[in-house]
Amino acid sequence: MMKNIKALLKDEGGQGMAEYGLIIALIAVVCIAAMIFLGGSISDKFQLIGEEIDSASPGGGGGF
Numbered sequence: 001m002m003k004n005i006k007a008l009l010k011d012e013g014g015q016g017m018a019e020y021g022l023i024i025a026l027i028a029v030v031c032i033a034a035m036i037f038l039g040g041s042i043s044d045k046f047q048l049i050g051e052e053i054d055s056a057s058p059g060g061g062g063g064f
Helices: 002-010 015-056
Strands: none
Touching: none
């Protein structure tokens, strides 16, 4: 019986998957935090670029 318990305690098969899961969760949290903090700034930049393109187009964004 003690051999079975020792073998069970030495089994580390699921440990690697748990570590990968924790790493993926950490990466996801960092990405979400970055999007929250930088989202407004990036949106403002795209808005500015869009306005510059519209003002540079002949006729204010019309066709060719």
